[in-house]
Amino acid sequence: MEVLKGISFKVLEREVKVIFGPSGSGKSTLLRCINMLNPPDKGDIFLRGKNLNDPEINLNAIRARIGMVFQHFNLFAHLKAIDNVSLGLRRVKGFSKERARAKALETLDRVKMVKWADHYPAQLSGGQKQRVGIARALAMEPDVILFDEPTSALDPELIGDVLQVMLDIAKSGTTMIVVTHEMGFARAVASEMIFIGEGVILERGTPQHFFISPKSERVKKFLEQLDILYGGHDKLLQHSNGEGSK
């Protein structure tokens, strides 16, 4: 079954690409192709010039440079929050226990979860879990972080905190590829937005392009729908954006 029927795009450093579109269009599959969890049947992925399809490449080392944040968090249930973040540092990057712990605390501070460092995932709310998930990806200092609908599984009240964290790290220069419906977020920090439908790119452009004059009717209707559902967050992010600069 062909899910992606021909997608091609480039992501430059410090860019924030937002991918959106109807469900089933292959967005999650696309992300899993990028970090080779689900290698593409045709086509190549390049990370800093290296072709990931090259059999000589150590995929595990590559994946350590590509972070991922999941829709359902996928936190390691048997480990405390701090250990969730430090596990990769210790076992993949070979940090010592102390160095890993220090870096983990630092990263948890960035996502404002230091207070809960010794809590288990089961003791955290959805938004808190996702922030730990983001910290887990951040701590590895990857070249790019992939976000697979990070807020879709959250209760409305909790989405704001997570989006705020994502906003912060976007502004600090992290390269991000985000699959999401949160148009407020896209409007605030996206360098480029890509609309994918039926396995192909239907339209792409800057946020201004999409929100002022999208080309296709399809995209227009989709954005209208999103506005109805998610309009509220827009105000949340505009408010915070008013203080900072883009």
Added chain:
Amino acid sequence: MITMLFQVGSEFTYFIIGIVLTISVPIISFLIGMYAMKRYAKKKRWGDSFKTAFIINILLLVPNFPINILLSFIFNDIIITTAISIVNNITLGTILVMIFYKKKFKDSFLFNIVIQLIIFPLTFILGLFFGFVLVIVFFPNMVFSTLIIIRDIFSLIFIQGVGVTLLLTALGLLGGFAIGLPLAIMRVYGGIELNWLASGYEKLFRGVPVLILIYIFAFGMPDLFWYILHPLNRVLASVILALALRSGAYQSQIFRGAILSVDLGQMEAARAIGMSRIKALRHVVLPQALRLAVPGWSNEYAVVIKDTSFAFQVGIIEMTKWAYRYGTNYPELWMLSMGVLAVTYFLFTFPLTKLFGERQTKKLKALGIGGG
């Protein structure tokens, strides 16, 4: 106990006990019947008629005496007598309830079945209890000496045999673990060939009885462990091998189930931060899977410790052998020896399976492990 009664007590005392039981059991039955009938009728709002219940129960009680005595003469079997007695009570009771409570057949019938089901086990247990009390009262010496015998048997079984039993159990379980875990990993993460191999192993060692495995390795291949000097230790090693092979087959199932219960997202997330499959298994999946496997594993412990009882067939002196020896030397105490042995095994299995059983699974689900 009954056998000892015959040996120690006189015919007369036995007769007295018999009379006491024959009188007290129906009276107990009557009282329970009264209580049950009154409560049931009240609950069903049939008219809380104490008098009606009383009449019915008396009418059930009185013919029961001669009928039971007659039955015990005709059929010398207690099971048939009891069965006929119950059927008789139900029939008679149904008729009486239909007359006195003025109920339809179906209601009366169901009512009586329920009452009999309540009365029968209760009176049986109470009758046993009465019997024991009477025996203790009339034959205190016999009871005391029985207790001493039990203590002797227990110390023989336990002190002498438990070391070997626990050794066999521990090594058998460990061996099974060393076999089962890799097999489970092969089945979940391996390719078709590995899967087929592991599956074949499982089918083979689940299909053969332990005793036969023990015979094969202990007697069939006595030189398998040629490097072990003492011949008895060679047999010991063979038995442990047989136990481990069988346990491995079952533990493989346990671990496979546990690994599959771990959320798929866990493996995904581990690989997403750059872990190889092996690292991910070691640091993320297995820690959770092993915790999930605890209830099944504690069950396996109970199975293995019971399996060790076969070892006495090939010359290993463990708990069962001691009980067997005692029983063959004193045949009239066979039941007692086996009873003590059974209780000993039970003491080893029950507390642990209760401790590490279903409660663990609930605790783990609360932690969020094993939701998938």
